[in-house]
Amino acid sequence: MRASLRSASVLLTSALLLAACSSGSDDSGSGTAAASSCKPSSGPVTLTYTSWIPDLEEVVKVWNAKNPNIQVKVQTGPNGNSGTYQNFFNQLKAGNAPDLGHIEYDALPSFRVQDGLADLGGCDIVAKAKDQFVDWTWNQVTFGEEGKVFGVPQDAGPMAMFYRADLFSKAGIAPPTTWDEYAAAAEKVKAAGGYITNFSQSDINQFAGLAWQAGGRWFANDSNQWTVSMTDPNTKKVADYWQNLIDKKLVSTVPPWTPEWDNAYNTDKSWTWVSAVWGANSIATGAPKTAGKWKVAPMPQWAAGEKKAGNWGGSSTAVFKTSKHPYEAAQFALWLNTSEEALTLLNEKANLYPATKAGAALPALKKGVKFYGDQPIYDVFAQASTEVAPDFTWGPTMTSTYANASDGFKAAVSGKGTLVDALTAAQASTIQTLKSQAIPVKE
Amino acid sequence: MSAPAIKVRESILSRTAAMIIMGVCTVYFLVPIWWLFVGSSKSREQITGTNPIWFADFNLGANVRELLEYRDGVFLRWMFNSLLYTGGAALLGTLLAAMCGYAIAKYRFPGRETLFNVVLGGVLVPASALALPLFLLFSKVEGTNTFWSVFLPSVVNPFGVYLARIYATASVPEELLEAARLDGSGEVRSFFTVSVRLMFPALVTIFLFQFVAVWNNFLLPLVMLSDERLFPVTLGLYSWNSQVTGIPELRGLVIVGALLSITPLVVAFLFLQRYWRSGIGAGAVK
Structure with missing residues (x-):
C-alpha cells in the first residue's frame, strides 16, 4: 500500500x-x-x-x-x-x-x-x-x-488452475497443489503422452500474474521516480521454474489463441492451464470435445499451505x-x-x-457449470480473488514492455536465450522507453 | 495470332521447371484461400478438432446465416459501407484524377510543372502517414466519426493524376481536340465525349488502383471511427478478431466474414483483369 x-x-x-x-x-x-x-x-x-x-x-x-x-x-x-x-x-x-x-x-x-x-x-x-x-x-x-x-x-481476473480431472485420475497422478508437485506431475504427464500445460510465448500478462503470486513486483517508485524490477528474485524464481520445464520439454509451446493451441486442449495433449476466471469460457469454446472432464483447483503454491493467487x-x-x-x-x-x-x-x-x-x-x-462437471467453479475464483496481493503496480508503458518481453519469450521457447534473458532485456528497453517519454526513472 | 517466324523449341527440362515453379507459386497463394473456404464450412467445434485443409461436415450455409444475424446483421452493414467507401471514392477519385491529369497534359498555364511536381510528391507520402494529421484536422471541424471523415480523404489520388497525365499526353492527339474545337465543341464536352473514351484503359487502371488502395487503407477508419455502424468490413473484422481472447465464439465468425469480404474483390479482379494488365503495362512503358 x-x-x-x-x-x-x-x-x-x-x-x-x-x-x-x-x-x-x-x-x-x-x-x-x-x-x-x-x-x-x-x-x-x-x-x-x-x-x-x-x-x-x-x-x-x-x-x-x-x-x-x-x-x-x-x-x-x-x-x-x-x-x-x-x-x-x-x-x-x-x-x-x-x-x-x-x-x-x-x-x-x-x-x-x-x-x-x-x-x-x-x-x-x-x-x-x-x-x-x-x-x-x-x-x-x-x-x-x-x-x-x-x-x-x-x-x-483472479487465477486458478484448470485441470483435466479424468486424465489425472486415470494416470494416477494427484492434482498438484504446489509448484514442486506441479513440476513432478509434469514428468509423469509427459510419460503418459501429454504435456502438463502450454507455456504461452506471448501472454506476458499471464506470466505477470504468475510472478504476482510469487511476490514479484515489476514496478514501484521511491519519492520521485519509477523503479523497474522485472528481474527481482521472486520473478526470477518463476522464470527459472518455467525455463526448467521448457528445457526438459515438459510443456508445449505453441502460440496461444490459435487453432493449434485450441487443438492441444481439445485432443488431450494439454492437461492443465493456470489461467484467469475468464479462461473458463476459452476452454469451453476452444475444446468442446472435453466437456465434463475439466475441474478447477486453486493455483499451485510456492510453499505448501500458502494461500496466494495471481491475477490476469x-x-x-x-x-x-x-x-x-x-x-x-x-x-x-x-x-x-x-x-x-x-x-x-x-x-x-x-x-x-x-x-x-x-x-x-x-x-x-x-x-x-455444466462444462466443468457441474462444479461450482466460481467459488474457487471468489476465494482466489481475496488472495490476490493488493500491492502490484503496473508500469506506464506496458504495451511496449509486453512487446519487448514477448520477443524474448518467443526466442526462449525456441531455444535462443532464457526467460530471464528476456526479462532482463525487457527491463532495459522499458527503462529506455520511460526515459524517451521524459518519465523519471531509476537506472 | 500468326505463328512466329523463328520457332524456338524449348527443352522439355526448362518447360517442366517453369511449370513446377508456377505450380508451387499457385499452391502457395491458393492454400490460405482454400483454408479460409474449408474453415468457413466447419462448425465451431470442428475448426479446431479436424484436419485444417479438408472438409468436415459442410456447414457453410449455417455459418453464413449466423454471421448475417449476429448483432442485427452488422456485418452486412460493414460490407455495404466498404463498397460505399471504396467504390464511391474510387469512382469519384478517378473522375477527379482524370480531369486533373488531362488538364495538366493538355493546357499550358503558368505553374503547370510545379503543380504536377507537387502532385507527384504526394505519390511518395504513404496514406497511413496521413491518418493522424487528418484526424487532427477533422477534429478541428468536429468531423471525426462521420462517413465523410473516411470518404473525403479517400477521394484524393495523386498517383491517378500522374497516370492520367501520362496517358492523356500519349493517347489524346492535339489534332483531334483541335478538330473538336473547330466543330464547336466546348472543352468540357470534348473531355467527356472524346478524351475520356481515348483514356478509358488508363481510367480503369486508376479505378482499380484506387479501389485497392482505399480498401487496404485500414488505419484511416481505425483512427477516425468509433461508431460501429460506420465501420468498413476490414475494421469490423479486425475488431472482432482482436476480441477472440475474451469471446472465443467470434473466431468462427471472423473466418466466415473474411471469406465473404474477399469475394467482391475476387469478382472485381476476374472481370477487370484484362484492363488491369494493360493498364500496368501502359504505366510501365510510358
Missing part, C-alpha cells in the same frame, strides 16, 4: 512534468480543478462511452430506460492494445475523447502519466463506493493516491479529463460496475467477472 502511495506521487510529478512539456499550456493545473468540480450538471446530459465489451448496448439500454436525463451512447473499436488506446490518446490530444472509456488495469497508468484521466476523488458517490470493491482492484484505480480515484474497477486481466471504467459531466459519468460507471442487474448482464453477455466483493455472490456465479 505504501509502495503504491509513493508510486502515485511519482505519477503525479511525471504527469505535471509532461503537461509542462506539452504545448497545451492551459491544461496544467486543471487536474485539481476537475476534482473539486465534481458536481451534478443541470439539465439532461448525453455521455459517450467507448468500449469493446460485446453487447454492452444491452446493458446500457437498461440504464438509459431508467435515466432519461443521463443518456449513454456506446461507441466501439478493437480491443485496447489493438488500437482503441491509441485512439484515446489521439482523441485526448484533439479534445474529442469520449466521456467514459474502457481501460484495462495495466494500461491505466499510461493514461494517468499523460494526465488524461479525470480525478473522481471529489465525487462523494465514488469515494463512498470504495468498500464495495475488492481491495486490490481499488488500488489499481487510485494508484494509492490519497483522496484520488481515476476510474471505477469493472472486472477482475481486469479492467476499469475511466472518465476522461475532457469530460464535461464527470459526476454523471461517475454515476453511470458506479451503476454499471456495482449494481446487481448490470453485473449480471455483463457476466452473461461478456463473461466479465465483477470487481466488487458482493459480485462474487451473484446467483449466476454460484451455480455449477
Whole structure:
C-alpha cells in the first residue's frame, strides 16, 4: 500500500512534468480543478462511452430506460492494445475523447502519466463506493493516491488452475497443489503422452500474474521516480521454474489463441492451464470435445499451505479529463460496475467477472457449470480473488514492455536465450522507453 | 495470332521447371484461400478438432446465416459501407484524377510543372502517414466519426493524376481536340465525349488502383471511427478478431466474414483483369 502511495506521487510529478512539456499550456493545473468540480450538471446530459465489451448496448439500454436525463451512447473499436488506446490518446490530444472509456488495469497508468484521466476523488458517490470493491482492484484505480480515484474497477481476473480431472485420475497422478508437485506431475504427464500445460510465448500478462503470486513486483517508485524490477528474485524464481520445464520439454509451446493451441486442449495433449476466471469460457469454446472432464483447483503454491493467487486481466471504467459531466459519468460507471442487474448482464453477455466483493455472490456465479462437471467453479475464483496481493503496480508503458518481453519469450521457447534473458532485456528497453517519454526513472 | 517466324523449341527440362515453379507459386497463394473456404464450412467445434485443409461436415450455409444475424446483421452493414467507401471514392477519385491529369497534359498555364511536381510528391507520402494529421484536422471541424471523415480523404489520388497525365499526353492527339474545337465543341464536352473514351484503359487502371488502395487503407477508419455502424468490413473484422481472447465464439465468425469480404474483390479482379494488365503495362512503358 505504501509502495503504491509513493508510486502515485511519482505519477503525479511525471504527469505535471509532461503537461509542462506539452504545448497545451492551459491544461496544467486543471487536474485539481476537475476534482473539486465534481458536481451534478443541470439539465439532461448525453455521455459517450467507448468500449469493446460485446453487447454492452444491452446493458446500457437498461440504464438509459431508467435515466432519461443521463443518456449513454456506446461507441466501439478493437480491443485496447489493438488500437482503441491509441485512439484515446489521439482523441485526448484533439479534445474529442469520449466521456467514459474502457481501460484495462495495466494500461491505466499510461493514461494517468499523460494526465488524461479525470480525478473522481471529489465525487462523494465514488469515494463512498470504495468498500464495495475488492481491495486490490481499488488500488489499481487510485494508484494509492490519497483522496484520488481515476476510474471505477469493472472486472477482475483472479487465477486458478484448470485441470483435466479424468486424465489425472486415470494416470494416477494427484492434482498438484504446489509448484514442486506441479513440476513432478509434469514428468509423469509427459510419460503418459501429454504435456502438463502450454507455456504461452506471448501472454506476458499471464506470466505477470504468475510472478504476482510469487511476490514479484515489476514496478514501484521511491519519492520521485519509477523503479523497474522485472528481474527481482521472486520473478526470477518463476522464470527459472518455467525455463526448467521448457528445457526438459515438459510443456508445449505453441502460440496461444490459435487453432493449434485450441487443438492441444481439445485432443488431450494439454492437461492443465493456470489461467484467469475468464479462461473458463476459452476452454469451453476452444475444446468442446472435453466437456465434463475439466475441474478447477486453486493455483499451485510456492510453499505448501500458502494461500496466494495471481491475477490476469481486469479492467476499469475511466472518465476522461475532457469530460464535461464527470459526476454523471461517475454515476453511470458506479451503476454499471456495482449494481446487481448490470453485473449480471455483463457476466452473461461478456463473461466479465465483477470487481466488487458482493459480485462474487451473484446467483449466476454460484451455480455449477455444466462444462466443468457441474462444479461450482466460481467459488474457487471468489476465494482466489481475496488472495490476490493488493500491492502490484503496473508500469506506464506496458504495451511496449509486453512487446519487448514477448520477443524474448518467443526466442526462449525456441531455444535462443532464457526467460530471464528476456526479462532482463525487457527491463532495459522499458527503462529506455520511460526515459524517451521524459518519465523519471531509476537506472 | 500468326505463328512466329523463328520457332524456338524449348527443352522439355526448362518447360517442366517453369511449370513446377508456377505450380508451387499457385499452391502457395491458393492454400490460405482454400483454408479460409474449408474453415468457413466447419462448425465451431470442428475448426479446431479436424484436419485444417479438408472438409468436415459442410456447414457453410449455417455459418453464413449466423454471421448475417449476429448483432442485427452488422456485418452486412460493414460490407455495404466498404463498397460505399471504396467504390464511391474510387469512382469519384478517378473522375477527379482524370480531369486533373488531362488538364495538366493538355493546357499550358503558368505553374503547370510545379503543380504536377507537387502532385507527384504526394505519390511518395504513404496514406497511413496521413491518418493522424487528418484526424487532427477533422477534429478541428468536429468531423471525426462521420462517413465523410473516411470518404473525403479517400477521394484524393495523386498517383491517378500522374497516370492520367501520362496517358492523356500519349493517347489524346492535339489534332483531334483541335478538330473538336473547330466543330464547336466546348472543352468540357470534348473531355467527356472524346478524351475520356481515348483514356478509358488508363481510367480503369486508376479505378482499380484506387479501389485497392482505399480498401487496404485500414488505419484511416481505425483512427477516425468509433461508431460501429460506420465501420468498413476490414475494421469490423479486425475488431472482432482482436476480441477472440475474451469471446472465443467470434473466431468462427471472423473466418466466415473474411471469406465473404474477399469475394467482391475476387469478382472485381476476374472481370477487370484484362484492363488491369494493360493498364500496368501502359504505366510501365510510358
